[in-house]
Amino acid sequence: MDRADLLSLYRQMFLIRRFEEKSAEMYALAKIAGFLHLYIGEEAVAVGAIAAIRPDDYVISAYRDHGHCLARGSDPGKVMAELFGKATGLCKGKGGSMHLVDAERRFMGGYAIVGGHIPLATGLAFAAKYQQHDQVVLCFFGEGAVPSGHAHEAFNLAALWKLPVIFICENNRYGMGTPVERAIALYSNVAETARSYGIMAERVDGMDVLAVRALTQKAVEQVHSGQGPFFIEAMTYRFMGHSMADPAHGHYRTKEEVEEYRKRDPLLLLRQTIVTNRLGTEADLKAIEREVNDVVDAAVRFAEESPFPEPHELYTDVMVEE
Amino acid sequence: MDRADLLSLYRQMFLIRRFEEKSAEMYALAKIAGFLHLYIGEEAVAVGAIAAIRPDDYVISAYRDHGHCLARGSDPGKVMAELFGKATGLCKGKGGSMHLVDAERRFMGGYAIVGGHIPLATGLAFAAKYQQHDQVVLCFFGEGAVPSGHAHEAFNLAALWKLPVIFICENNRYGMGTPVERAIALYSNVAETARSYGIMAERVDGMDVLAVRALTQKAVEQVHSGQGPFFIEAMTYRFMGHSMADPAHGHYRTKEEVEEYRKRDPLLLLRQTIVTNRLGTEADLKAIEREVNDVVDAAVRFAEESPFPEPHELYTDVMVEE
Amino acid sequence: MPQELTYREALNQAMREEMRRDPRVFLIGEEVGYYQGAFKVSKGFVEEFGPQRVLDTPITEAGFTGLAIGAAMAGLRPIVELMTFNFGILALDQIVNNAAKIRYMSGGQLSVPMVIRGPGSAAHQLAAQHSQSLEAWFCHVPGLKVIAPATPHDAKGLLKSAIRDPNPVIFIEAQLLYGTKGQVGDGEFTIPIGQAAVKRSGRDVTIVAYSKMLLVALEAAEALSKDGLQAEVIDPRTLKPLDLTTIVESVKKTGRLVIVEEGWRFCGLGAQIADSVYAAALEYLDAPIIRVTGEDVPMPYSRPLEDAAIPDKARVIAAVRRVTYRT
Amino acid sequence: MPQELTYREALNQAMREEMRRDPRVFLIGEEVGYYQGAFKVSKGFVEEFGPQRVLDTPITEAGFTGLAIGAAMAGLRPIVELMTFNFGILALDQIVNNAAKIRYMSGGQLSVPMVIRGPGSAAHQLAAQHSQSLEAWFCHVPGLKVIAPATPHDAKGLLKSAIRDPNPVIFIEAQLLYGTKGQVGDGEFTIPIGQAAVKRSGRDVTIVAYSKMLLVALEAAEALSKDGLQAEVIDPRTLKPLDLTTIVESVKKTGRLVIVEEGWRFCGLGAQIADSVYAAALEYLDAPIIRVTGEDVPMPYSRPLEDAAIPDKARVIAAVRRVTYRT
Numbered sequence A, B: 001m002d003r004a005d006l007l008s009l010y011r012q013m014f015l016i017r018r019f020e021e022k023s024a025e026m027y028a029l030a031k032i033a034g035f036l037h038l039y040i041g042e043e044a045v046a047v048g049a050i051a052a053i054r055p056d057d058y059v060i061s062a063y064r065d066h067g068h069c070l071a072r073g074s075d076p077g078k079v080m081a082e083l084f085g086k087a088t089g090l091c092k093g094k095g096g097s098m099h100l101v102d103a104e105r106r107f108m109g110g111y112a113i114v115g116g117h118i119p120l121a122t123g124l125a126f127a128a129k130y131q132q133h134d135q136v137v138l139c140f141f142g143e144g145a146v147p148s149g150h151a152h153e154a155f156n157l158a159a160l161w162k163l164p165v166i167f168i169c170e171n172n173r174y175g176m177g178t179p180v181e182r183a184i185a186l187y188s189n190v191a192e193t194a195r196s197y198g199i200m201a202e203r204v205d206g207m208d209v210l211a212v213r214a215l216t217q218k219a220v221e222q223v224h225s226g227q228g229p230f231f232i233e234a235m236t237y238r239f240m241g242h243s244m245a246d247p248a249h250g251h252y253r254t255k256e257e258v259e260e261y262r263k264r265d266p267l268l269l270l271r272q273t274i275v276t277n278r279l280g281t282e283a284d285l286k287a288i289e290r291e292v293n294d295v296v297d298a299a300v301r302f303a304e305e306s307p308f309p310e311p312h313e314l315y316t317d318v319m320v321e322e
Numbered sequence C, D: 001m002p003q004e005l006t007y008r009e010a011l012n013q014a015m016r017e018e019m020r021r022d023p024r025v026f027l028i029g030e031e032v033g034y035y036q037g038a039f040k041v042s043k044g045f046v047e048e049f050g051p052q053r054v055l056d057t058p059i060t061e062a063g064f065t066g067l068a069i070g071a072a073m074a075g076l077r078p079i080v081e082l083m084t085f086n087f088g089i090l091a092l093d094q095i096v097n098n099a100a101k102i103r104y105m106s107g108g109q110l111s112v113p114m115v116i117r118g119p120g121s122a123a124h125q126l127a128a129q130h131s132q133s134l135e136a137w138f139c140h141v142p143g144l145k146v147i148a149p150a151t152p153h154d155a156k157g158l159l160k161s162a163i164r165d166p167n168p169v170i171f172i173e174a175q176l177l178y179g180t181k182g183q184v185g186d187g188e189f190t191i192p193i194g195q196a197a198v199k200r201s202g203r204d205v206t207i208v209a210y211s212k213m214l215l216v217a218l219e220a221a222e223a224l225s226k227d228g229l230q231a232e233v234i235d236p237r238t239l240k241p242l243d244l245t246t247i248v249e250s251v252k253k254t255g256r257l258v259i260v261e262e263g264w265r266f267c268g269l270g271a272q273i274a275d276s277v278y279a280a281a282l283e284y285l286d287a288p289i290i291r292v293t294g295e296d297v298p299m300p301y302s303r304p305l306e307d308a309a310i311p312d313k314a315r316v317i318a319a320v321r322r323v324t325y326r327t
């Protein structure tokens, strides 16, 4: 284990955590509106998986997308500005929280129709194969998307055509208020879904960033070897409500359950690994956190000070004009 | 094995065969138009499965539906009249070949959007359970429907809610011109799809009417026991083209392949069983065939002599008027 | 005596009364049960009617809508709640190719008595995939009835009628209406499908508006009356079958028509209403009909852009002034 | 010198030329490869371009349309063949929520250059689920262009433009047009998207018709000219963006307009065309615009009923007589 490596993973996870805590504050202050879905508790999945790929690989996710976007290296200022609906946002304020896109970093977007982006991921992989590039595609989605028809159609195409896509199911046990047992017939083994397409599938502890990275590395190798897609079921948990409209523990789960999972907070786990393996001290971590706090404060300031889009922007970007 | 029983199965299968040969002739004479999909070669699946259920059970199928409708006991005259588009047809000529319906016999229809009727079947099963009736639903579809999203969404709901539906996949190796190997990632084991939902699934020789009936009986028992849906993969073969527009052996399969399968013609197989087991003589069978030929000729005459719908019928049945 | 209810409560009452009245009626959709509905419309239902009649589904719109259609074919009376109509696009094949056509294809042997309901149109800053008004699509399809009530009273009376209707009915609500209050006649009442309501009478101009836009139109009419312009405001309530008679009568009186709709302009329902009115009353029109519509763009997230994309009071007032040449 | 081609051959040439020109272009859909296309439009393609660029898919419209959208986002130029647009309903969420909105939602970072093509409208007795004209739905959606050519020449020139267009284009053909013949300018040519064509000039009445209905309108115009009524027949060719200028110019000249569309009447594209023309040229109209449309019923299978459901020459002639008061 390498000190710099682990500290940088910690920094990324802490950045997401801090960024989203701030977003929640800003939402309370009505600086941010619409739907805001926090990734808090699931940071290890995005950070671990994305740490395993190259800059020219593709990443695509659902509407709970801040974590994937930041893990991909997008500028926190531009992301926060997007949440504020400002002209300086990643998408000029047109996309918002659910539709972050950073094409330069091959972050191909967050999508708000559950499961609807899974065929897109398959298409990105198709393009890579068609152009004989050796890129892979990381496609993140919640377990709630697994029963959806478009997901299955995409799984079948990806397997049939051996496309270089890695499906990462973020199984946080709930789709809104519905526990996985009431949504997926074979809830005890979601990965089985992928296997029924001949897709190699494995489950991983989604709270352990190193385990997620290791499995993703394995998946990338398999995909590069031309054996086609890989399916990862990352067991994780959402510490906050489904969205800002939903309390942290609604009727559908108890305070105790949330507390139980918080004991396996992915940041806590990595902290312990770092400290017990003497790869860093509490002080090192505090330093990182201070630095990140400043970054996030600066992001908020940038968003605050940025202008809203000009009225004419309503009509631009509908079509590519030649 | 019981003589009367086997002879009646033979009669049903021969009725479908003869009825469709006649339909093809009528199509050539332009008495029938639109799409006409023949079931010739697959008769054992519909006849065997439907022989295992009660009159108050439900049957629903895709557009290749003459066999299921006739096996359910619909009047061949009314079916032929429907193909002719006559007012005396099962659906007053409004449905045609792909949309036969005989509500009285609980034949809930043929549907022409591949896979689109599978959720309906699940709903019929839901209604039976909701009303605490012990009916089962037989849902027939081609293997081409298996990768479709609505099929998967229905499989999951049926399994999740333990609904009394029996999914019967008529695997005739082709979806139009596409062999199953190029359509389904795990083509070698289509039933695995169902198992990934925890649905009990078995494969059967779809050319053997007795085997199909036996497995369906088993499925009905399991469904009645409240264990939820059952999936049958019936291995069969279409002797004719996909529709009248498609030659019997297009580029996608050889004359030889068709000949090979014709050796296992379901009527031939049953004939042999009957004769070798001394349950009937060639003469008995000939007698049945003569009788059926008369029935089919009468059906054609009835269709011929029936009037087309009145012009005002264009506007009726759009809505239930109170 | 009439009660003051929110639109949400009115829908809740309508469904509750109908589910008590008819055991064949059940509610199915995402989060309708234990979660009490994504927008709390089915509050208390699973507690009163149990999970057999209040079904939480996986996120499979085609699957559970198709299941409900099948159940209706077998004699039940499903109410499908779409968390929003945006997701209904995934069930559109089931709605259009099955629900709307099964009666016709079967020559009248089968019927599909069901309601498909949920919020349409934009809320606040939900962005492009969650802010669409798709009523024109449903209105285009024979075999469907389409309802879009604007007030709690209309919501209750029309939802009860929809549930009792033997045909598939698309019932479009709005997230921004759920919290709005209004007087609702209490006890047993229904409102016939296919009847428009004159929400405000006036002689100078006719404004046709439905769902959220009715409230915008009424505000505009109020403001206009201050400087002596009396607008007659008509809410079709049922979009299909459309009560053209009521609209045309009003236009014959006022000679001027403004149609307000939140959806995209091109091929919006307003175009059909305009076409029908021109055909029925061309000689009575003193000015071309003016449509006030949503802008023809995907809905942006940013607040000022979103505000600019949706018709508001000012735009309706401006349209009325133009159509009455009072600019 | 121009060649006589069938509509089918013209489409085949257009795709073939573009696939030779641009390696990013590929064809994907059901039976497009080894089967040569359900309607043989891609005859010879898999042989020339190989299975990497001519992809047979499973029956999963949402899946392969979404796949093509993703491929377009990554810089390829997919042509999706829908065996018929009836099945496109299953891909509608992908088309509307992804293809049409991705550019906007990404603030211009991404684009989706692709064509989604296949036959729309009725053929002969394919019944309700296989006989629908859904162009009004697509026209309603910002971010999409919609094309529906009627002649082999237009089909070739417009398909080539559609393939080169950097936006998602819905390209609607017709089963009953595939076999029709016409002169096609040979060699390299394209037809700009968004330009209507005056297919026949006349001074007495304007007829707007597209796709199959253009042929019906031209027959009617021919017959009418025999008794001295000269109809100007305009084919918009591109339905969105609609070339209103050409239509309005003609109406200003003739003062009378008949719009012919095969699809359902209520909320059909014709309503929007009428609304736009009234708004632009009300004072030039000597009579209310008349729409000749399909009947508002699911398509029946029976031949006489189907014939009665679809506009024909006689109905267009009757409409022209009515609009010109020559009855």
Ligand SMILES: Cc1ncc(C[n+]2csc(CCOP(=O)(O)OP(=O)(O)O)c2C)c(N)n1
Residues within 6 Å of the ligand: A064, A112, A113, A114, A141, A142, A143, A144, A145, A170, A172, A174, A175, A176, A242, C030, C059, C061, C083, C087, C090
């Ligand atoms: C097709 C569709 N149906 C319903 C919704 C409403 N909805 C938004 S998020 C969500 C739950 C998704 O759960 P999951 O996929 O597990 O993701 P998570 O929120 O747990 O990350 C639902 C039902 C939607 N966005 N899209």
Ligand SMILES: Cc1ncc(C[n+]2csc(CCOP(=O)(O)OP(=O)(O)O)c2C)c(N)n1
Residues within 6 Å of the ligand: B064, B112, B113, B114, B141, B142, B143, B144, B145, B170, B172, B174, B175, B176, B242, D030, D059, D061, D083, D087, D090
């Ligand atoms: C959703 C949809 N896509 C495409 C079609 C066109 N189509 C009609 S039948 C067929 C093949 C179906 O094959 P299969 O399900 O195996 O049934 P079989 O014809 O072999 O009985 C196709 C692609 C359709 N009817 N519906």
Ligand SMILES: [Mg+2]
Residues within 6 Å of the ligand: A142, A143, A144, A170, A171, A172, A173, A174, A175, A176
């Ligand atoms: Mg989840």
Ligand SMILES: [Mg+2]
Residues within 6 Å of the ligand: B142, B143, B144, B170, B171, B172, B173, B174, B175, B176
């Ligand atoms: Mg098949």
